[in-house]
Amino acid sequence: xxxxxxxxxxxxxxxxxxxxxxxxxxxxxxxxxxxxxxxxxxxxxxxxxxxxxxxxxxxxxxxxxxxxxxxxxxxxxxxxxxxxxxxxxxxxxxxxxxxxxxxxxxxxxxxxxxxxxxxxxxxxxxxxxxxxxxxxxxxxxxxxxxxxxxxxxxxxxxxxxxxxxxxxxxxxxxxxxxxxxxxxxxxxxxxxxxxxxxxxxxxxxxxxxxxxxxxxxxxxxxxxxxxxxxxxxxxxxxxxxxxxxxxxxxxxxxxxxxxxxxxxxxxxxxxxxxxxxxxxxxxxxxxxxxxxxxxxxxxxxxxxxxxxxxxxxxxxxxxxxxxxxxxxxxxxxxxxxxxxxxxxxxxxxxxxxxxxxxxxxxxxxxxxxxxxxxxxxxxxxxxxxxxxxxxxxxxxxxxxxxxxxxxxxxxxxxxxxxxxxxxxxxxxxxxxxxxxxxxxxxxxxxxxxxxxxxxxxxxxxxxxxxxxxxxxxxxxxxxxxxxxxxxxxxxxxxxxxxxxxxxxxxxxxxxxxxxxxxxxxxxxxxxxxxxxxxxxxxxxxxxxxxxxxxxxxxx
Ligand code: G6Q
Numbered sequence: 001x002x003x004x005x006x007x008x009x010x011x012x013x014x015x016x017x018x019x020x021x022x023x024x025x026x027x028x029x030x031x032x033x034x035x036x037x038x039x040x041x042x043x044x045x046x047x048x049x050x051x052x053x054x055x056x057x058x059x060x061x062x063x064x065x066x067x068x069x070x071x072x073x074x075x076x077x078x079x080x081x082x083x084x085x086x087x088x089x090x091x092x093x094x095x096x097x098x099x100x101x102x103x104x105x106x107x108x109x110x111x112x113x114x115x116x117x118x119x120x121x122x123x124x125x126x127x128x129x130x131x132x133x134x135x136x137x138x139x140x141x142x143x144x145x146x147x148x149x150x151x152x153x154x155x156x157x158x159x160x161x162x163x164x165x166x167x168x169x170x171x172x173x174x175x176x177x178x179x180x181x182x183x184x185x186x187x188x189x190x191x192x193x194x195x196x197x198x199x200x201x202x203x204x205x206x207x208x209x210x211x212x213x214x215x216x217x218x219x220x221x222x223x224x225x226x227x228x229x230x231x232x233x234x235x236x237x238x239x240x241x242x243x244x245x246x247x248x249x250x251x252x253x254x255x256x257x258x259x260x261x262x263x264x265x266x267x268x269x270x271x272x273x274x275x276x277x278x279x280x281x282x283x284x285x286x287x288x289x290x291x292x293x294x295x296x297x298x299x300x301x302x303x304x305x306x307x308x309x310x311x312x313x314x315x316x317x318x319x320x321x322x323x324x325x326x327x328x329x330x331x332x333x334x335x336x337x338x339x340x341x342x343x344x345x346x347x348x349x350x351x352x353x354x355x356x357x358x359x360x361x362x363x364x365x366x367x368x369x370x371x372x373x374x375x376x377x378x379x380x381x382x383x384x385x386x387x388x389x390x391x392x393x394x395x396x397x398x399x400x401x402x403x404x405x406x407x408x409x410x411x412x413x414x415x416x417x418x419x420x421x422x423x424x425x426x427x428x429x430x431x432x433x434x435x436x437x438x439x440x441x442x443x444x445x446x447x448x449x450x451x452x453x454x455x456x457x458x459x460x461x462x463x464x465x466x467x468x469x470x471x472x473x474x475x476x477x478x479x480x481x482x483x484x485x486x487x488x489x490x491x492x493x494x495x496x497x498x499x500x501x502x503x504x505x506x507x508x509x510x511x512x513x514x515x516x517x518x519x520x521x522x523x524x525x526x527x528x529x530x531x532x533x534x535x536x537x538x539x540x541x542x543x544x545x546x547x548x549x550x551x552x553x554x555x
Contacts, residue, residue: 441472
């Protein structure tokens, strides 16, 4: 069913007409209990949603929408291994990867939990050996650098988490990420590295992705150029096999892994019920585990599990990912908003916005329902953002005074991992000030009085008053946590994952396929052979033919 057919949808449309003219400043002035009612604490994360253009009635209507869309039942279907990814006929069980309970979780009657735990145990053993310096390179030296080669879901999650948890990183191991097929990416990453102390992780669910396989082959060639090929080694048995010592695979495709030359013992598997963009909890998380160690990786899993339990058990009106989802829908579908900004006041969350840019846009960038009919509502937002306060000196102008409404998420830690003078307080004062300013704005009469007091008058007074007035009424969520620990990060990621899922449920789209991504994989493979030779291109439209020909002349 289309969400627009639900009774709550029509009620929300009517209600929107009442809410749209209200100003958040007035709602706050009239109601000192607003923060108290409109914030929730889950685990270590405080979620403040009081600076949203909602009243108690709005929340009740939105929760009604979630109920009518049968969110709780759909949540259970995901957690219990039903094949809710219908177009790929797959279960969606990233939650099993962090499950801490004792119940079986079955897919086609098979309990996946023993498999999950067995792979985790193998990952732990390998990670410990590399970290302890027991697993060495082919020439017997300790590993100092780990290079993860993967793209999309096999890159963004581990990169985001490894960066975020850098304060917990192993002192000898540096972890690098290569994703782009653009040779500059691999070349620049490898340039300062020593092949004898470098470990490559080839991360690819399918092990057929063009970019990743091309990078992996070049990495292997780089290694063998330095350390000798297998044939040479056969005559010098003191040296261990370079590919064996320097490569591991994170994949679901054993056959392709073996034909690349990595044996099963160095492959860490996962399963088709782990979506790429939800895979950092699986073997794809090995670079994270190498960096922070197995115990911290467990904390990350436990932080996410806590949110899984919350999603399943908290009442909808106090359920944080459900509220996040509903607030998003409120703006996207009733205020006709197009984008959503993620603004961490936390430098360690450098890649958080780009991670959820994929997480959200690939999951809910859909225009047909689960039944294959056009969706009547606007679906996923354009997600973007970067750490504050840098954004303040760049795009915040549009947030404050532009013609578009951009709901924003602000995230901050109460304590820094790197205390330095009063810098963390400066950061936090910006965090608080921005959401307040976005909410309150600055009225024309306030601006005019201030300018007049400074002696400005006449036309100039009017011009400056107009330019310096801020409309305010711009909604934000704030997420505050004591410190960015592995558990807190696990919780934050799971909150967003479930927000995306709940939105998909309400829009009735499949959040777990990605046919738009598959298209790119097919198209590039078709054009590649045409780039060989100098013959003019002819099989495309005039623009594409023209561009290919121009490229051939320029190269
Ligand atoms: C994620 C997407 C996509 C995928 C990459 C890499 O959900 O499907 O980003 O992760 O295309 O795919 P492989 O892991 O198969 O190389």
